[in-house]
Amino acid sequence: MKRENLEKVIRRKLELWGYNEVRIPILYEDIWGEKNLIYFEKNGKFLALRPEITREILKSIRYEETPKRMFYMGPIFKFNGGQVEENYQIGWELVYRPSVWRDLEVLLIVKEIFDELNIEDYIIELGNTRIWEPIWKLIEDKERIKVLKGYLKKRDYVSFLENLEITSEIRNEVINLLYYDSSINFVNPLIEEGLKLLLSFIENLIKLGFKESNIVMNPALMRPYEYYDGIIFEVYLKNAKLALGGGGSYIEKNKYNELLYGFGFAFVEENLLGLVNKNMPEESAKYFMGFDDDFIRIYEDMKREREKGIVSIFIPNN
Structure with missing residues (x-):
């Protein structure tokens, strides 16, 4: 399974649960861990490549009484054996006061994604x-x-x-x-x-x-x-030596000094891709063949298939 297809499955599942994608900068100024990759900027500021994403998201959002659902996909960096290691992280956060339903929801999404990917073990x-x-x-x-x-x-x-x-x-x-x-x-x-x-x-x-x-x-x-x-x-x-990912309930302050409560999960995409390739069939598609002049006529049929969520591809019959 291609990386893009895996991300599509996960993104669609999260959107169905009401989660919105957020994007944050790769570089930040706060230095709070030995594993950060730090370098000196021309303007005199020390910047670091992010080693995780959750904390950076929580710094920027404001406290709200209503649940806030977010997901993210992006690279993270850390030193490993003297080398810079880059991984692609996917995760989701439900920011809301401590509640049993809140914690259950995040784990249910894990289950539903695994179900769709045919992962049982x-x-x-x-x-x-x-x-x-x-x-x-x-x-x-x-x-x-x-x-x-x-x-x-x-x-x-x-x-x-x-x-x-x-x-x-x-x-x-x-x-x-x-x-x-x-x-x-x-x-x-x-x-x-x-x-x-x-x-x-x-x-x-x-x-x-x-x-x-x-x-x-x-x-x-x-x-x-x-x-x-x-x-x-x-x-x-199954058969993996290290955890795919993890998460849980947390309390963190944002840059406005407000306490935020939430529950989240994050994992490294590369750890999942190998297993998914063996378990999930490729996305089905319909192919429409015709001569160049047939495209206008065939387009309406392709459009109807796409409205059903089916990938539709035109193949010129030259």
């Missing part, structure tokens, strides 16, 4: 950042918390536990989160509450048509970027 791994809030409050040191979150992101649970200095009672709670078993009861009420919220969310997904085999609950899941708050997730395709 995928896993959605779900977590909840609020499960860890009572743990972070005990640690307090922001730098230590950042290091510990880094171990969770890499799923390096051994290093995480080696660097975790808390009481034995809470430590046991943490171990149970890292190696989760649904039969275990947690002592801390905030942890228990966060787990119940996550379980309830998964139950709603199943009610809406997700297969249980496509969903994995992982309380130890941690995503990059500090703006995540609440339900988070990553999407994996």
